[in-house]
Amino acid sequence: MFGRTYFNGEVTEAAIGEKVTLKGWVQKRRDLGGVIFIDLRDRSGVVQVVFNPDISADALATAEKIRNEYVLDIQGTVIKRDEANFNPNVTTGTVEVQAENVTILNEAKTPPFIIDERTDVSEDIRLKYRYLDLRRPAMFETLKMRNKTTKAIRDYLDGEGFLDIETPILTKSTPEGARDYLVPSRVHEGEFYALPQSPQIFKQLLMVSGFERYYQIARCFRDEDLRADRQPEFTQIDIETSFMSQEDIIKTAENMMAKVMKDVKGLDVTLPFPRMTYNEAMSRYGSDKPDTRFGMELKDVSEIVKDSDFKVFTGAVASGGQVKAIVVKDGNADYSRKDIDGLAEFAAIYGAKGLAWLKVEEDGVKGPIAKFFAEDQEQLVSALEAEVGDLILFVADKKGIVADALGALRIKLGKERGLIDQSKFNFLWVTDWPLLEYDEEEGRYYAAHHPFTMPFREDMDKLESDPASVRAQAYDLVLNGYELGGGSLRIFERDVQEKMFKVLGFSEEEANAQFGFLMDAFEYGTPPHGGIALGLDRMVMLLAGRTNLRDTIAFPKTASASDLLVDAPSTVSDKQLAELNLRLAALKK
């Protein structure tokens, strides 16, 4: 215990009568007329210390000077409290320590906010004084949970023979994806390093090297604007394997997550996790990362409404789009026409030009469009499994817009109607992703995951003739509607990789300049390989029941960096500026 007898939260009745040395911070101090009580906090909890003039007048005199957050070293004897003073809220609530000696190790100014869960402080202030914010037990517990999560992951992967291998942070820039952070090189004139967006190339090279099972809890970087759910510096659980099938990799990830859930949350999850193809997820939930903790699924009513008199619906179907609906159970009474207008505005963010609706009542469907469905209403209501009292919301548009708008509405309504069981952890695999996405603006295909993803073997011949229909051997792991991460089998043959770059619009020269070293490596006996990468920050956020990603990171980046402390950029010094200029001048050649 190194100089103390107990951590404060561990002083229990078993210690009664013991002389103890304790250390910690003053959480609270009460002066009850000549007898002073303090709650002494350390990372394990608090214990009550009492300064009594009959025990030590010196200690009491020192205690007079003590304020909140002072750092103390205390010697005393553990005694039982009077039963009337038992505190059932803390582990140490039946005992107290009678102080015989106290040393003030350090003083403390009055902190800008009280170190307590219940204090409501703006995030700006919390981040400015992060060292005080982190003193709050909930923050400590979240970071402790992060430690527990990585420990569970490491223990699992180590047991399966995975080797933790570090890959470089100062690395080559490999375009595609987000913007890189750039580090001008001093030694290599006219060149610069990039910080990695993922260890993708390195982990593939390790498979070429025959490592077979690699993992790393790897720091990655994206020079993109801050969002509540995105940090420019983030941590990825990065796994790569050789000779394993998609099934093998999914099984490995599932077993790993089961250990995490057990070790961190004490929960037994059911394996295997449910699965869904990308197409099914989009169709049933309007999302590639469905939150399956509640229903309210999207139902296609195109067939039923396509011959109706409601032009919005018939037009959408006729032009190749669709009409889909979600049913808000017992929503009739809760949503006024004005409320529904609000929902329509929300749907408009996702491109929906309108939000049609029907209320199911005892005597039939009601609402502005009810008249168009006088005849079909029974068929409609029954197809949607709607009941009296329900509200039906329709979007008629192109497939993508219908999915986005109804998918977002579903989540919004699920939350505001309390349909989500917050105690649930619903894992889901989304498989069979499209390999490519077409960017209409740029008129070219992009890799839906990344350009190293292996297409389905049976779709390979459509790579040039019908790229949009090619499926990828890729899989995402979803938890409660958040993408935890994803993986794929990788291309491991030079000719397939070359074909892929061609489809993505790279010239042979460009492909060779940027990825030639990887394709060269493929020619020296590269095994079939694949892997998965999961976001640690988000995983901890979900496990800890937090909603702010920054709460899972000890020192996160914020938009107002200049207010911040140590993770903020600095103003350049004259010497540093001169050096940067030299490097930049070289770059410009």
Add this chain to the structure above:
Amino acid sequence: MFGRTYFNGEVTEAAIGEKVTLKGWVQKRRDLGGVIFIDLRDRSGVVQVVFNPDISADALATAEKIRNEYVLDIQGTVIKRDEANFNPNVTTGTVEVQAENVTILNEAKTPPFIIDERTDVSEDIRLKYRYLDLRRPAMFETLKMRNKTTKAIRDYLDGEGFLDIETPILTKSTPEGARDYLVPSRVHEGEFYALPQSPQIFKQLLMVSGFERYYQIARCFRDEDLRADRQPEFTQIDIETSFMSQEDIIKTAENMMAKVMKDVKGLDVTLPFPRMTYNEAMSRYGSDKPDTRFGMELKDVSEIVKDSDFKVFTGAVASGGQVKAIVVKDGNADYSRKDIDGLAEFAAIYGAKGLAWLKVEEDGVKGPIAKFFAEDQEQLVSALEAEVGDLILFVADKKGIVADALGALRIKLGKERGLIDQSKFNFLWVTDWPLLEYDEEEGRYYAAHHPFTMPFREDMDKLESDPASVRAQAYDLVLNGYELGGGSLRIFERDVQEKMFKVLGFSEEEANAQFGFLMDAFEYGTPPHGGIALGLDRMVMLLAGRTNLRDTIAFPKTASASDLLVDAPSTVSDKQLAELNLRLAALKK
């Protein structure tokens, strides 16, 4: 086992009769007239596979096409080898696999070097084809040992309640120390991030936050020129604690290293490790990181020679310097006058203006300076514990030069005379470091460790009056003459820290601008704290018995980066250049 029955190195006699599926690389192929043998390698080892026309003509036909480093999937039956063909060099040497089916998973060009321990290849070629170099079992084993080392460290620290907390890579520049890598910020116009040389400030802030026990296996960066024993990107085992004494921290590090030695090398080390003050180490070994695996200690003979007629010696002593010697056991016959001239040249690198010597022979000491010691020779020889046949080497100069020159000579001679037991792991603590070092050129003091190191309490009042004499509460851990790392108790009071910055020549404004946030934090209840940081790369190098630091890193940086693969900097694209220019223009404002 995911699609295979065994790893290849684990196919033993217990598997005889089993139908197995194996995967791996062709290590070697021999065609014995119609029967083909291959050694199939994976990361666990090799197993022999035999293609026999009586078993499968198809498999044999495929085997005809197989070359070294092809990747195969093999089905077959494990059989016992004829005793005459037993191979005692591999774990699988008494069995072989009779191939029934073989699939070529990927082909391989002839590699630029044979994948084998014994291949002697230049490091340039090894690094250019790092993915093939890493296929060599010794490289795999070194990186596996690195994984085992970090696992042992994590398991130990986790058991002691240390939390693994990540700190930022994009951070504020905190001058002092080496040159920073700089990352111009896109969002914060005119500012830039620095990559951390250590998580120093963050770990101290975590102590302010009450984490009490933190660790991280942290990537750190120094923009300095490459050396065989230094990488610009390196990994540090970073530990910080609160309320612990120097003794407590040393004990923690010792227990951790004992677990590493046990788990990684199977060795029981004796605790506690020996200790030596900085002054004793410099005096006895001429080094602040003595290799204690052999003797040949430096002996001070100033008192004996100060009144001799040899002006070089008497002059050195008279001007405040000293005369010290090392004894080369049985060195008389081995070192000619010319050899000794060579040693003098070597000593000159360290500033020694000459190297005096004496040979101890039956009839007294011999050599050019023997005449000056006709009378004192017995006293001299006895003080040095020299015997007939020994060679004595003297350096007379300022204390620092004597230590450097004789210290370096001692190591050189220890190596070339085979005095070092390579099987030994000699740990040593060097304590009581000076707090400050005086830079004669710049006429100012520098922090010997870093500006956050706590002085001895009893030396505190000399901080301004006699800075050079102030000792630091700092300790280095040395292994076999290499500095594994070091630590210190930290300053945790604002006034002491301010005084320290003043001694280091910071104005109040500079100190506040650069470290104000830390000193502000000190005012909110900062506990006494301290820690230690050990270099992982070097630790693994010593454990693995390697001499090249780069062999402990999967993808190291090299001087000839342009030859290299993925860890090389890139040439900037037009778009990236434009963006960098914008950032730099902002910096110049």
